[in-house]
Amino acid sequence: MKSQDETLEEWCRALLQAFELENVEVDINEVLAVAGVAAHSIVRPAAPLTTFIAGFAAGLASGSGQANDAHSMQAALGVARSVAKDYAGEPPANTGVPGA
Known part of the structure; x- marks a missing residue:
């Protein structure tokens, strides 16, 4: 039987391939x-919504040439984490991403 990590890695590869x-x-x-921060800081359904919007933003940034894929994803996840924490009234963390 596959572990949860193995299943997620396999699913991720299948989805990326699709x-x-x-x-x-x-x-x-x-x-x-980041999904966990959103789920616990806001409400549980905020987790998939947050990760979808972060992914969409990363894709737009990468597709427009603003940044490479890795930086676009890192920046989008950093912004999503920061906004979720701010929304919940938590002190902002240093994400290492300017403007995040």
């Missing part, structure tokens, strides 16, 4: 961590 994004690296743990 979207023809096989060369894109996804930090599954970071995506899940």
Whole structure:
């Protein structure tokens, strides 16, 4: 029986392949961590909504040439984490991303 981590990695690869994004690296743990912040800071359904919007923003930034894929994803997840914490009234963390 596969572990949860193995299942998520396999699912991530299958989904990336379906979207023809096989060369894109996804930090599954970071995506899940941001989803967790949103779920616990706002409400549980905020987790998929937050990660979807962050992914969409990363795709727009990367597709427009504003940044490479890795930086776009890192920046989008940093902004999502920061906004979720701000929304909940938590002190902002240093994400290492300017403007985040």
